Amino acid sequence: MSFAFSVAGILAAPFLGGLLAGLDRKITARLQGRKGPPIIQPFYDVIKLFGKESTYTNRHQVFYIYAYLLWMAMALLLLLTLQDFLVFVFALTFAEISLALAGFSTRSPYSHIGSNREILQILASEPVLVFLAFALYLASGSFMAGGLFLLGEPLLRNFPLIFAAVLLILTIKMRKSPFDLSSSAHAHQEIVRGVTTEFSGRYLALSEIAHWVELVIILFVVFLFWVDPWWVGILLALAAYLAEIVIDNIFARLKISWMVATAWGWGFGLSLLNILYFTM
Amino acid sequence: MNLSRARSPWVLHYDASSCNGCDIETVACMTPLYDIERFGAISIGCPKHADILLVTGTINHKSLRVLRNIYEQMTEPKVVAAIGICATSGGVFHQSYNLLGGVDKAIPVDVYISGCPPRPEAIIDAIVMGVEKLKKKGKEGLAGSAEASSG
Amino acid sequence: MSWNGFFLIAIVLPLVVAGLVYVVRSVQIRKILIISMAVALWAAxxxxxxxxxxxxxxxxxxWMNLPILLGDLMILAYITYVAIERRHPYLLIIGALQLAGLLYIEFALRPDMTQVSSxxxxxxxxxxxxLVSLVGSIICIYAxxxxxxHSLHNGLRSETSHFQPLSPEASAQHDQGHTGRFFxxxxxxxxxxxxxxxxxNIFWLYFFWEATTLCSFLLIGYEKTEESQSxxxxxxxxxxxGGLAMVVAIFLLVNSFDGDIxxxxxxxDSGLEIISTPFQVALAFLVAAGFTKAAQLPFQNWLLGAMVAPTPVSALLHSSTMVKAGVYLILRLAPAYHGVxxxxxxxxVGGFTFFAASLLAVAxxxxxxxxxxxTVANLGLIVACCGVNTPLAVSAAVILIVFHGVTKALLFMGVGVIEHAIGSRNVENMEGLVVRMPAVMVVMTIGVFGMFLPPFGMLFGKWAALEASIREPLVIGLLVAGSTLTAMFWTKYLGRMLSSLPGAEDRVIPAPISGYYMATLGILAVxxxxxxxxxxxxxxxxxxxxxENWYAVAIQEVSGLNLAVFSWASYFNPEIVLGNFVVPEGLFPVGLLFLGLVLTVTIPLFFFSPEKERVSxxxxAGENLEDADSEEDLTSDMIPAGDAPREKGEGKMEGSFAGPLEAPAEASLGGYYFRNVLSEKLVRGLNGAAILLLLWMIGVALV
Structure with a gap:
């Protein structure tokens, strides 16, 4: 894919992510029998936040919030230009670790809880993405995501178990129930506001945008399972997203240890099994 | 910007020392029947994120400090709404020895809603009025800062 | 400069300087000597x-063969003496076995060493x-x-315990004797x-090997406390x-191949690995010796115990150099066990160590x-790379050795400075270092980021290792798990140090840091x-x-079963201009990632002006008890002064809140350590598994 396309993709990602987030709120409202906010509600929120006074608790916090957004954009760039998938995973990890460090860089118990949980979310979800990189290599002989487009058959065919594992960590990455541990959209089950407790104004807006980009990234990863023809992949990603919204609404938040155990037991196990099965 | 401000009033609810009547009605605003999320309003747990502070109940010596602290942590522009007669003036308890009175004894209040408890419609009305104040404050704030920078 | 001159500078000069430093008690002369040695080593x-x-x-x-042999025997005799003096029967058995084995090899088998290059x-x-001369001499200067x-701290300690303060002169005398021995x-x-x-020559190797063991023993025990002694x-x-394993390997080599090897x-170069069982077993024992020095599981405990030593010892011996000797030996032998x-x-074994050590670090x-x-984990990763044994993997091993040496030395030195400043090694006590010691914190951040985040060298090495490990599906899981856990404990570590009270930057006066520290830490950070x-x-x-001499060609799978052959020249294909690093497996965009890092640092500087924003x-939960100046001016005119309770600002405890009964309580924070899961029992289990793996490895060689 061309450079211009990637730049356009990076600029479009926040809008797409915002719309998806708005869709999520609308569907969630309808599932709960409410009318719900307009689809573009997330944009109202973020623009408003930019207009609010920004306070900060610690200069390093500001630095890490910018790092969160920047490295998220970097991860998206690497993904859209179909670069090395492992490098993409590392960039994504950098972004998430920046968020955790932003939470840590203040002496607030609430954001510390959020940060500790954010680390555990990284711990739970990263292995599956690395396994996906290995699956990519086994399928195409290279870690470059571009190899998938030359493959001739969808990745899903040979790696259904890894797909299942990716669906599992999708919940973690989107911070949806039952795994919305570090920062939940649902006030009723959040300890104040998790990792974003001490963000305000512009910084909260930046972290929100970064989260939208993350949403696009994770759906793009789902898309990679069926790139040819491309519309099947997009349908796959959208279906996965809708399923996540439903799951979000029918589950309550579960315990952190349960998340790690599930992600490492099932996610790790299924992925490894799939890779061993493929190589043997 | 002002449109966004009007469309996204995030609400923080603080119970100063209410009998929980007003609290129940406040929470009722979020139920499917009233659904204030239609207007983009969501209940948020953290003062640093909130635009509108809904206070229920009278102020006593213990809640005074907390209320001021929360108010101070909210970021501009911000609006305070006193929900219910206790929050407005102290209501039937207003001569009680251990109370200080309404919310306006502690922090500046923008919207008063009476009732014991007020109906959810009235609370939604408070939020809508709060939104108007929010817009005005936002404009003033912008003008003020422009003045300051030019001066 | 001739080669002999080089060896004089590299090997003999440090020994001479060491002797001089011991004899000459003047601190000034010691400093001059060591700094000039460092310069000579850099030049060399x-x-x-x-x-x-x-x-x-x-x-x-x-002509050196005989002195080397005598040196060997002296070291072994000393070890046996220590075993007897400290009543350690197992050490005695092992020391005696080594002594007997060496004597048997020398006097019964009589290998002819005249033709062997030393x-x-x-x-x-x-x-x-x-790595050793550059990083090592920087650490010397730091030391x-x-x-x-350190001697000042020790002096203070002895004052409090004996209630008999030494006079400053006496204490200086006393400590100089100690630090002389140390240096x-x-x-x-x-x-x-x-x-x-x-x-x-394997006998030379064995001599130097045992000598590093001895150095390590004496430096760990430097403090003379009970803990450091044990x-x-x-x-x-x-x-x-490990020494015994090496003696066994030497015995097998001498005994089976008539002194050819x-x-x-x-x-x-022998090419015997496929056909000869004794050769394979000898290799396995040499590698096992490497495992002990590189503190691979189940031998990791000595390295952890070694942390009681003064920090320069940890930095020099236990991160950048001595433990690298273990992986260096394993890496050297990589072509010998290629393909078996x-x-x-x-x-x-390496992958398991990487995983288990990362897991234990979390707790x-x-x-x-x-x-x-x-360190143990990264050495495990290097060992795993050696085992994977492809061009990419062994290059990754070399890259990891280099970057780990530099980065870890930096981290250790940083922790040493912190430890002396705050008097604790506990991460929980390092809270808020970001305001207390901002300069050190910059260094620590570079170090921690350097260990596991893009675009730093360690991550590049890990990337290469992961891409190479695809050839060993069994080990993939261990590497993936280990690398994730790595990210976790580093983030926790850095998070503790970042945590500080709002606005504290403007109130706390940072602790001053010595020029020696700034220079050495600065060089390493840069x-x-x-x-x-x-x-x-x-x-x-x-x-x-x-x-690159190790493999004639690199064979690489492309698309399932198709094999492609690469020469070394075409296998690694760095694009210098963009900084991209291209291998058949993938691409590492160094330039792009660095651009990202530069933006990360600069963009906030553009958009963020601390004086224009409010510190919150x-x-x-609104219960903050802090200094009341900002609270007072808010609405103080509304409530008559007598009415409001005056508890605010009374305790003036920063970051504390009003607890039960309005008593001020401090908000205390702590990291997650998962001690309920990561318990002693787990450690025993991991060690047990590691012992089984090790036995299996030697068994594999036997069959």
Whole structure:
């Protein structure tokens, strides 16, 4: 894919992510029998936040919030230009670790809880993405995501178990129930506001945008399972997203240890099994 | 910007020392029947994120400090709404020895809603009025800062 | 400069300087001596780098064979003496066995060593020498300042325990005797380590090997406390097991091949691995010896115990150099076990160590022990790379050795400064260092980021290791798990240090830091960033030349079963301009990632002006009890002064809140350590598994 396309993709990602987030709120409202906010509600929120006074608790916090957004954009760039998938995973990890460090860089118990949980979310979800990189290599002989487009058959065919594992960590990455541990959209089950407790104004807006980009990234990863023809992949990603919204609404938040155990037991196990099965 | 401000009033609810009547009605605003999320309003747990502070109940010596602290942590522009007669003036308890009175004894209040408890419609009305104040404050704030920078 | 001159500078000069430092008690002269030695070593390193070609060069010093043998016997005799004196029966058995084995080999088998070259210089040795001499001498300079402070701390300790304060002069005298002894072993170690790097004759190798063990024993036990003494003994014991393994390997080599294979070069070039069982077993024992020195599981305990030693010792011996000797030996032997099952077994041991050590690091709150666990883990990763044994993997091993040496030395030195400043090694006590010691914090951040985040060298090495490990599906899971856990404990570590009260930056006066510290830490920090930025250069100038003779061609799977053959020239294809690093497996965009890092640092500076924004206090459910100046002016006119309770600002405890009954309570925070899961029992289980793996590895060689 061309450079211009990637730049356009990076600029479009926040809008797409915002719309998806708005869709999520609308569907969630309808599932709960409410009318719900307009689809573009997330944009109202973020623009408003930019207009609010920004306070900060610690200069390093500001630095890490910018790092969160920047490295998220970097991860998206690497993904859209179909670069090395492992490098993409590392960039994504950098972004998430920046968020955790932003939470840590203040002496607030609430954001510390959020940060500790954010680390555990990284711990739970990263292995599956690395396994996906290995699956990519086994399928195409290279870690470059571009190899998938030359493959001739969808990745899903040979790696259904890894797909299942990716669906599992999708919940973690989107911070949806039952795994919305570090920062939940649902006030009723959040300890104040998790990792974003001490963000305000512009910084909260930046972290929100970064989260939208993350949403696009994770759906793009789902898309990679069926790139040819491309519309099947997009349908796959959208279906996965809708399923996540439903799951979000029918589950309550579960315990952190349960998340790690599930992600490492099932996610790790299924992925490894799939890779061993493929190589043997 | 002002449109966004009007469309996204995030609400923080603080119970100063209410009998929980007003609290129940406040929470009722979020139920499917009233659904204030239609207007983009969501209940948020953290003062640093909130635009509108809904206070229920009278102020006593213990809640005074907390209320001021929360108010101070909210970021501009911000609006305070006193929900219910206790929050407005102290209501039937207003001569009680251990109370200080309404919310306006502690922090500046923008919207008063009476009732014991007020109906959810009235609370939604408070939020809508709060939104108007929010817009005005936002404009003033912008003008003020422009003045300051030019001066 | 001639080669002999080089060896004089590399090996003999540090030993001479060590002797002088011990004899001359003047601190000034000591400083001059050590700094000039450092300069000489740097110069020698540069000279070496530019004068060594692709072909290994051998050097024979037959007249030294007898002194080396005598040295061996003396060390073994000393170990036996220590075992008897400290009543350690197992150490006695192992020491005696080594002594007996060596005597048997020398006097019963009588190997003919006249034709064996004593020392060899190849590109791999150059890489190690550069690491040891550059990083090692920086740590020496750092130690000059550190030990001054250290003796001060010790003096204070003895004052409090004996209630008899020494006079300052007496204490200085007393401590100089101690630090003289310390610097003797510390500086001598650099010479010994250089000998180990170049040693080719296996008896020479064995001598230097045992000498590093001895140095380590004496330096760990330097403090003379009960804990340091017992940990030193443990280090001696576990490393002696490695020595014994090496004696067994030497015995097998001498006994089975009529004295044909008496040097590392001969071992690598023999091509015997497929056909000869004794050769394979000897290899397995040599590798096992490497495991002990590199503190692979189940031998990790000595390295963790070694953390009681003064921090320069941890930085020099236990992160950048001595433990690297273990992986260096394993890496040297990589071509010898290429293509046999032993190679896979080595991968598995390394991968398991990487995983288990990272897991254990999560549960620890002692800063130095976390660094030690991380060292063990990264050495495991290097061992796993050696086991994978492809061009990419062994290059990754070299890259990891270089970057780990530099980065970990930086981290240890940083922790040393912090420890002296705050008087604790516990991570929980390092809260808020970001305001207390901002300069050190910058260094620590570079170090921690350098360990696991893009675009730094360690991550590049890990990337290469992961991409290479695809050939060993069994080990993939371990590497993936280990690398995730790594990210976790580093983030926790950094998070503790970042945590500070809002606005504290403006109130706290940062602690002053000595010029020695700033210079040495600064050089290393710049080194970490610079080397990472020049990654393609490091790979081309150091890593590839070091290993490119080992494989004639690189074979690489492309699309399922198709094989493609690459020559070395086309296998690594760095694009210098963009800084991209291209291998058949993938691409590492160094330039792009660095651009990202630069933006990360600069963009906030553009958009963020702290004076224009308000500092907000942390949210404590509104119950903050802080200094009241900002609270007072808010609405103080509304309430008559007498009415409001005056508890605010009474305790003036920063970051505290009103607890039950309005009593001020401090908000205390702590990290997650998962001690319920990561318990002693788990450690025992992991050790047990590691012992089984090790036995299996030797068993694999036997079959």
């Amino acid at each position: 390193g540069l000279w070496l780098h530019f004068s060594v070609g692709a072909e290994p060069q051998s050097f024979s010093f037959p 020392l060899v210089i190849d590109r791999l040795a150059v890489v190690m020498f550069l 000059l300042r550190y030990m001054d402070e 003797f072993w510390f500086v001598a170690f650099i010479g010994i380590m250089n000998g180990l790097i170049f040693a080719n 940990n030193a003994l443990l280090a001696l014991f576990l490393n002696s097991i 008496l040097s590392l070069l001969a071992v690598v 099952l032993l190679s896979s077994a080595i991968t598995l 620890d709150d002692n800063a130095k022990r976390i660094l030690a666990y991380s 080194g970490v960033v610079g080397l990472s930025l020049g990654m393609t250069g490091v790979v081309q100038a150091l890593a590839i030349p070091a290993v 206090r942390v949210y404590l």
